[in-house]
Amino acid sequence: MSTLKTIHALSDPFAWSPDSSDEVLESVRAYRLGRLREQLVMHECPAIILYDPVNIRYATDTSNMQIWTGRNxxxxxxxxxxxxxxxxxxxxxxxxxxxxxCVSEIRSATCWNYFNAGPEAARRAGQWAEEIADLLRTYSTDLCVAADRLDPEGVYALEKLGVRVVDGQAITELARCVKSPEEVSVMRRSIAVCESGIQRMHEALVPGITEQELWAHLHFENIKHGGEWIETRLLASGERTNPWMQECSAKVLREGELLAFDTDLVGPYGYCADISRTWTVGHVRPTDEQRHLYSAAHKQLHFNMDVLRVGMLFSEFSERSWKIPARYARNRYSCVAHGIGLVDEYPSIAHYSDWTSGGYDGRFESGMALCIESYIGDEAGGEGVKLEQQVLLTDAGIEPLSTFPFEKAWL
Structure with a gap:
């Protein structure tokens, strides 16, 4: 048995399933709905309309054609x-x-998007708004409602009825940012499924296949084990690894070139596993330049993991994070770290060089699940290295949630 297989055999990723413990899912559901209601109270808002499929999943643990209903x-x-x-x-x-x-009543949705309503969209939006306003009058003394996502026609229709509409994104993001122990246990299930897909890609990584063929192995393992979807197609090889954010293509893999990926995988029970690794095609010995790039990315990742602490301000973490050498600064990743749960979540921590234009402050809390990011690619060109580790922030420090090994022999 190879070292890689031994690592994963020591902890069967499919030995635990929430299917065998209704109490786990009941606890997760109660915690998440409670967090959302706490935020409504803190924002002095009596109710929220949820359209985002991820927020509906968070509040109710129901799922229905998430990608399709995200557009419709x-x-x-x-x-x-x-x-x-x-x-x-x-x-x-x-x-x-x-x-x-958790649901008290199920009604038929009034669909007023143009696909469903055509030229009747405005009239149906009015019908929809009447029903929402009636609920507010029945269960609240305040005609105010938050919405996580709402087209202008809906806002206009509610305002005509005297309903004040406020942005609900802060409410949902702040609710989702701190995980319960039961949530973390379900998240670990998705990570285990994701890492089985990463292992499958590792074993399939041979010269002559395309980037898309390799990426399909991750999808296969996810769907096979009850996973749901993948948010991106971020897998690239050779010169396509720099700059980052190039999606997989029909390019044929060549022996010895770098292969990098970012999973963005929504696995079982809707939780995201967001992990990045970089290898050589064929798992051959890296060149000195490839090792240099990898060493810098590995150092950035682990330096920043060591810096992060409960109670630290976002701005303090950004300022104290690893200083990217000038030759790699232009092609830096979009953030130093970000929250993770059902998908990428609040907060997103800007690089200190971007703080004035893109940063915002807050404070790290125990129970936050985070992804620490690293990308190293020279602005002059060549290959690049992408690494990312999913972690849990605790009072004792950082606990890695993703366990797939790094290329320690390259360091």
């Missing part, structure tokens, strides 16, 4: 801070709520 606003949920959860479900899809106890 055809299901939504109204959550009251002190009151019911009302679900508005797409045509004949009430069955997705079976076994979910």
């Amino acid at each position: 606003p055809t299901r939504y949920v109204v959550v009251f801070a002190s009151g019911p959860v009302i679900a508005f479900e797409f045509h004949s899809c009430e069955h997705v709520w079976r076994g979910v106890d």
